[in-house]
Amino acid sequence: MMTKRSGCRGWPRRRGSVLIIVLWIAFGLVALALYFAASMGLELRASEHRVAGLQAELAIQGALLHVSNLLATVEEPGLAPDLLPQQCEDVPVGEAKFWLLGRSDSVFLGDLPAFGLVDEASRLNLNTATREMLERLTNMTPELAAAIVDWRDADREPEPNGAEDEIYLRLNPPYRCKNAPFESVEELRLVHGMTPALLYGEDANLNGILDPNENDGDASLPWDNRDGRLQPGLLEYVTVWSRESGVGRTNVNERESLAALLQSQFGVERANQILLRISVGGGPGSGGGPGGPGGGAGAPVFTNLMEFYVRSGMTPEEFDLVYPWLTTTNGVVEGLINVNTASEVVLACVPGIEADGAAALVAYRMANPNPRASFAWVVDVLGRERALQAGPWLTARSSVYSADVVALGRRDRGYRRVRMVFDATEGLPVLRYRRDLTHLGWALGARIWRDLESMREARARVESGNLPWRHQ
Numbered sequence: 001m002m003t004k005r006s007g008c009r010g011w012p013r014r015r016g017s018v019l020i021i022v023l024w025i026a027f028g029l030v031a032l033a034l035y036f037a038a039s040m041g042l043e044l045r046a047s048e049h050r051v052a053g054l055q056a057e058l059a060i061q062g063a064l065l066h067v068s069n070l071l072a073t074v075e076e077p078g079l080a081p082d083l084l085p086q087q088c089e090d091v092p093v094g095e096a097k098f099w100l101l102g103r104s105d106s107v108f109l110g111d112l113p114a115f116g117l118v119d120e121a122s123r124l125n126l127n128t129a130t131r132e133m134l135e136r137l138t139n140m141t142p143e144l145a146a147a148i149v150d151w152r153d154a155d156r157e158p159e160p161n162g163a164e165d166e167i168y169l170r171l172n173p174p175y176r177c178k179n180a181p182f183e184s185v186e187e188l189r190l191v192h193g194m195t196p197a198l199l200y201g202e203d204a205n206l207n208g209i210l211d212p213n214e215n216d217g218d219a220s221l222p223w224d225n226r227d228g229r230l231q232p233g234l235l236e237y238v239t240v241w242s243r244e245s246g247v248g249r250t251n252v253n254e255r256e257s258l259a260a261l262l263q264s265q266f267g268v269e270r271a272n273q274i275l276l277r278i279s280v281g282g283g284p285g286s287g288g289g290p291g292g293p294g295g296g297a298g299a300p301v302f303t304n305l306m307e308f309y310v311r312s313g314m315t316p317e318e319f320d321l322v323y324p325w326l327t328t329t330n331g332v333v334e335g336l337i338n339v340n341t342a343s344e345v346v347l348a349c350v351p352g353i354e355a356d357g358a359a360a361l362v363a364y365r366m367a368n369p370n371p372r373a374s375f376a377w378v379v380d381v382l383g384r385e386r387a388l389q390a391g392p393w394l395t396a397r398s399s400v401y402s403a404d405v406v407a408l409g410r411r412d413r414g415y416r417r418v419r420m421v422f423d424a425t426e427g428l429p430v431l432r433y434r435r436d437l438t439h440l441g442w443a444l445g446a447r448i449w450r451d452l453e454s455m456r457e458a459r460a461r462v463e464s465g466n467l468p469w470r471h472q
Contacts, residue, residue: 052096052414056407059096060418063405064431066091067100067117071401071422071429079324079373080119080341080398088115093407096414101404101443103208105343105366111446113209120400120421121338123239124346126188127152127181128335131159136349137237139201144193151191152181163192182240184433197223201233207404207443208236237346241400241432243334245425246327252308253301253328255279265321277313278302302328306391309376310384316376323374323396332425336395339375340365352389357382372396399425400432406443411459412452417443 070081088100102116124133126148134145146162156179158164164177175190188194200206202214202224210230213219217226225231250261255275262271278300302308305326309319337350339361347358364381375396379387402421408414417440421433442449 048411049413052409052411053416054414055094055096055409056098056414056416059093059098059407059409060405060416062093063091063098063100063403063407064420067401067403067420067422068429068431070117071424074424080117080401083116085115088117095410096407098405098407099444101207101406103343105362111209111211112448113207113443113445117401117403119338119341119398120239120241120402121244121336121395121398122341122343122346123237123242124337124349125242125335126185126238126240129349133349133351137234138232138345139198140234141193144191144198147192147194148188151178151187154179167192185235185238185240186435188234188238197233199233199235201231201236203230203232203236205440205443206235206437207445208232209445211442212446237343241402241421241423242336242398243332243423243425244336244395244397244399245332246329247331247426249325249327251327251330252278252305261322261325266318274312274314278308278311304328304391304394306375306378306387306394309374310379310388314376316374316380319376320373323376335393337393338396338398339378339394340372340396341398350390350393352386352391353382357386357390399423402433404437404443408452412456415442 066087070083070087074081083100088102091098091100100115100117102114103118103122104114124137131145131149134140134148135142137145143161146159149159150162150164156164156177158167164179168175168177178187178190182188188199200222202210202222204214204222205211208230210228214222214224214230215226215228217224250257252258259271259275262274265271266274280300300307300311302311305323305328308326308328312319314322337346339347344358344362347353347361348355350358353361360381361378364377368377373396375394378390378394382390400421400423402419404419405417407416415438417437419433419435419437420431422429423432424430437443
């Protein structure tokens with residue numbers, strides 16, 4: 001009896017042990033279930049982001065085709081396409097959308113970027129600008145300008161205060177001076193004396209507006225002076241892509257072709273008046289050499305269209321009509337600066353314009369925002385002599401544009417950004433350059449970020465059913 005009672009008293013202990021074991025197993029299974037549920041949730045969110053990223057990349061491909069079509073269907077050669085907001089802002093591509101980041105005369109103010117294409121002729125060409133023009137750029141030093149010229153020229157003789165192989169071979173790791181034209185603006189990083197501060201300035205993400213981290217002093221990168229105004233670096237003002245072709249246009253030095261064009265536009269009498277004015281020798285800037293066919297001995301040879309315009313006596317309205325079809329060369333010219341789109345900083349680098357002229361030109365553009373078909377208005381703003389001095393560097397048309405494309409996939413995720421350069425010099429646009437800029441971070445500014453955040457929160461409330469009664 002004592003033994004049986006002892007055995008009965010052991011049963012509750014064994015049942016308690018089994019219960020504890022079962023509870024531990026149940027706890028482990030619940031923990032595993034929660035772990036796998038969390039893992040699957042993370043995987044689901046990761047899949048959502050991957051899908052959104054793929055959609056954003058496809059949207060960028062859609063933007064490529066969109067820009068190519070815009071440039072291929074421009075009504076007048078050399079004029080920038082007139083983009084409507086729906087063609088460059090929040091453009092839908094399925095569940096994704098894209099923006100084309102642009103520039104404007106007031107782009108460095110506010111928290112909303114400009115939208116559109118960027119004219120590469122609005123920038124200073126690293127391969128054609130003189131040392132003096134380079135020195136006038138913001139934050140440029142004479143030594144750095146000399147080093148840029150040494151990097152691109154073919155000889156191995158250094159400019160005064162410049163840099164050739166003997167400088168670069170002392171670096172760690174050593175390398176040689178290129179002594180050939182720049183192939184991209186990113187090559188500036190290799191030039192002796194270049195620093196990230198000079199290259200990027202305060203515009204760390206290269207979007208042309210002042211972001212919060214670019215106006216907080218040394219609290220976060222990049223360093224800035226916290227003055228409420230963006231100070232861009234050299235990348236904002238330089239290019240290697242600007243070029244213009246004379247193929248298919250009428251060379252003003254070929255007088256028979258010029259006469260036919262003028263007569264078709266203005267009639268015989270007015271055309272003869274213009275031809276008589278430009279046929280007199282000793283025109284401004286003329287080389288005194290023989291003219292083109294039909295020009296006759298002593299007729300001036302025009303080296304740029306500003307000379308031709310001033311000498312011709314045409315009214316600005318008349319010159320606007322014929323300018324798209326005129327040229328002074330039958331080949332391709334690199335480095336001309338579009339006075340209708342260049343910033344004040346770039347215009348100030350042009351001989352004859354200087355800082356005061358650049359401010360006057362930009363002020364005129366802002367007061368007269370309608371598209372200008374030529375640069376005849378420059379003579380009215382600067383005067384004849386200064387316009388003639390600047391003439392060899394100026395144009396009023398463009399063939400090369402960059403598209404800075406920012407894209408988002410479904411649910412405003414999967415951020416992507418790519419910069420592409422399109423060259424329409426030879427007719428149909430060709431993609432010359434493509435670079436992924438996603439790593440530079442958010443580029444659409446604080447205002448669009450806040451708007452998208454508000455939309456995401458509203459969408460989340462709708463999906464969760466957490467709406468006020470009247471909305472359910």
